Amino acid sequence: MYPETSRQTAPVSGGLSEQMAESEARRIIADAYRPALEVPTAHRDETPVPAYGTTPPVPQPGRPPMSQGATDASVLMLAGGATTTLIGGTAAVVMYASQYADPIVCALVFGAPTALVLALARLAKRARPAPDIHQHFTGPVHQEQHHTHTTTRGVWAKTNNQH
Template sequence: MSINPPGPKSTAAPAPYIDAQVQQFRAAIDDATRTPTYHRDTTPLPAIGPTPPVEQPGRPGMSSQAVDRNVTILTSSVLTATAGGAISLVLWTSGQANETVIAWVCGSIIAIPAALTLPVLALKGLMKSAKDVAQAAPAPVHHHYNGNVTVDQRAIHATNRGLIANTRNQLPR
């Protein structure tokens, strides 16, 4: 491939230094495509020993439940601020802006979702505790017998008497 200067087509051969640069550029591209651009470290991770974990600097670790609640709080605050700002902007541009009206609008934007969210969160907690109770209940046991079955329902009576107690369990006859 040769590079020709712009303008009318000439039949003259390109300068030798340009041809050498093109060849050098092609060689660099070929070399770059042959070299892998990734590396996978397959060495095994070190075994975890008796050393306790070390608290890292920065924000302390949170449970997944705390992270979920934190995300809920942050997203609801962003939505509240956006809605309040939009309504305030509409009132201001329309010339109907009144401090009392804006206070009521912003208050209702905060109070109404909170009033709706609290019962939902309470119901969610109640359902979770009911689910935990249901999972903790023992599974029913069903016995299936074939043939003659004798059920013995005698009670054992124990008596303890004396300075050194001696328990003698006896079945009544």
């Protein structure tokens, strides 16, 4: 099975005979060149994924799936939390450094600008320019503008528009 190798002329150490050493070497060589077992270590499924099916979507890592409005609100809350932390840390450092600062005065000095900035940000977000109304008529036109009567009552309001 294997080609003959030349015999060593030096004595084999460890007390093994030359014949035993050669048989051990052949066994090691045979084990080294033995073919690997045919056991798969990985599998790749090449079948195409269907475009639709009954399997529900799997949540991905990161932010949970939500609407654009909820995403905007969560970003706004995170930014507000970071801002509050920075302002509170600054107030704490000022009170600690002065050793006699009044906490109520610091709350007013540091809290009022924060509330003002947040209120202005909400107003700026809601503010939209009034739409331009361009009406072009040709021929005789009868135009009426009705203002409907609206009744709103209670904490949770229900609007009933009546002509």
